[in-house]
Amino acid sequence: MHLVVCIKQVPETTDIRIDPESNTLIREGVAATINPFDMYAIEEALRIRETLGGQVTALTMGPPQAENALREAIAMGADRGILLSDPAFAGSDTWATSYTLSMALRKMADFSLILCGKQAVDGDTAQVGPGIAAHLNIPQITFVRRIQKVSASSIVALRMLDDGSEIMEGSLPCVLTVVKEINTPRIPSLKNIIAARKTGIVVWTGLDLGCDSNRLGTAGSLTRVVKIFSPPRRGHGQIWTGEADQMVKALVDNVLEKVFAAR
Numbered sequence: 001m002h003l004v005v006c007i008k009q010v011p012e013t014t015d016i017r018i019d020p021e022s023n024t025l026i027r028e029g030v031a032a033t034i035n036p037f038d039m040y041a042i043e044e045a046l047r048i049r050e051t052l053g054g055q056v057t058a059l060t061m062g063p064p065q066a067e068n069a070l071r072e073a074i075a076m077g078a079d080r081g082i083l084l085s086d087p088a089f090a091g092s093d094t095w096a097t098s099y100t101l102s103m104a105l106r107k108m109a110d111f112s113l114i115l116c117g118k119q120a121v122d123g124d125t126a127q128v129g130p131g132i133a134a135h136l137n138i139p140q141i142t143f144v145r146r147i148q149k150v151s152a153s154s155i156v157a158l159r160m161l162d163d164g165s166e167i168m169e170g171s172l173p174c175v176l177t178v179v180k181e182i183n184t185p186r187i188p189s190l191k192n193i194i195a196a197r198k199t200g201i202v203v204w205t206g207l208d209l210g211c212d213s214n215r216l217g218t219a220g221s222l223t224r225v226v227k228i229f230s231p232p233r234r235g236h237g238q239i240w241t242g243e244a245d246q247m248v249k250a251l252v253d254n255v256l257e258k259v260f261a262a263r
Contacts, residue, residue: 001049001053001054001112001113001152002054002055002057002110002113003045003048003049003054003056003112003113003114004056004058004059004105004111004114004115005041005042005056005057005058005078005114005115005116006060006114006115006116006132007035007041007042007059007073007117008038008060008061008062008069008120008128009032009033009034009065009066009068009069010032010033010034010121010122011031011122012032012033032066033069033072034069034072034073035122036121037117037118037119037121038117038120039117040180040183040185041116041117041176041177042073042076042077042115042185043182043185044176044178044182045113046186047183049077051150052150052151055079056077056079057078057079057082057111058070058073058074058078058080058081058082059101060081060082060083061084061089061100061101062083062085062089063085064083064085067083070083070201071199071201074195074196074199075188075192075193075195076188076192077192081199081201081202082104083203084101084203084205084209086206086216088206088213089216089217090217090218092217092220093221094125094127094131094223095220095223096216096221096222098127098128098130098131098132099215100211100216101128101132102135102136103209103210104204104209105132105136106209107208111173112172113150113155113172113173114129114132114133114176115175115176115178116132116176116178117178118142118143118177118179126142126177129142129177132175133174136173136175138173140170140174140177141157141159141168141170141174141175141177142159142177143159144158144159144160144176144178144179144182145160145181146158146181146182148167153171154171155170155174155176156168157169157170160179160181
């Protein structure tokens with residue numbers, strides 16, 4: 001079984017800087033790490049491999065420095081890492097990103113299960129995993145909190161809902177996005193960390209993948225960031241004291257006063 005984990009390198013700091021011309025994150029010179037939700041996807045892939053055998057490939061798209069994220073995944077136990085890196089990928093939204101990742105998966109051809117974290121903490125869209133499934137035209141199960149059964153041809157998983165959960169079954173190949181409740185990621189051993197530093201990382205460009213250049217980067221993105229700004233600072237609130245009925249009356253009078261003043 002070939003398990004592919006799609007991971008993302010995200011800023012390790014809350015001090016985010018935006019390029020005023022492209023309206024994209026400035027990643028150069030910023031400490032980065034694996035997206036926290038992706039750690040659970042890596043761990044789950046390793047557990048499936050331990051049960052059914054096979055191999056685990058960590059896949060990411062980003063600048064050359066993103067290979068550090070792949071080495072983290074290899075230190076945890078992944079068999080190899082593949083980096084998709086090309087200036088043409090810059091500025092990709094979730095649609096262009098999922099297209100590029102899907103082209104890498106097509107190049108691999110033999111994948112059985114694709115695992116992703118439920119979302120990236122720097123974007124919070126939860127769209128890349130489902131986007132990959134759409135581009136590949138394969139089943140998807142999102143927000144998975146437990147895999148109940150998996151075989152060479154099918155999978156049964158429990159997924160989270162806003163008001164409970166549901167059990168879903170799908171055929172393989174399939175895309176899963178997982179939540180943090182699914183497991184506890186292992187801590188890499190010193191031996192594995194040292195070995196991961198020496199492991200070669202495969203690098204593929206858009207040309208290697210046979211991508212349509214019109215579907216890459218900013219040109220291939222369906223969304224545009226028109227403007228980025230900080231919300232205005234909130235003004236000082238007002239506090240009422242006294243009995244409950246007195247505070248309620250004061251609040252209602254205040255609201256009515258503002259409503260009539262605005263007319």
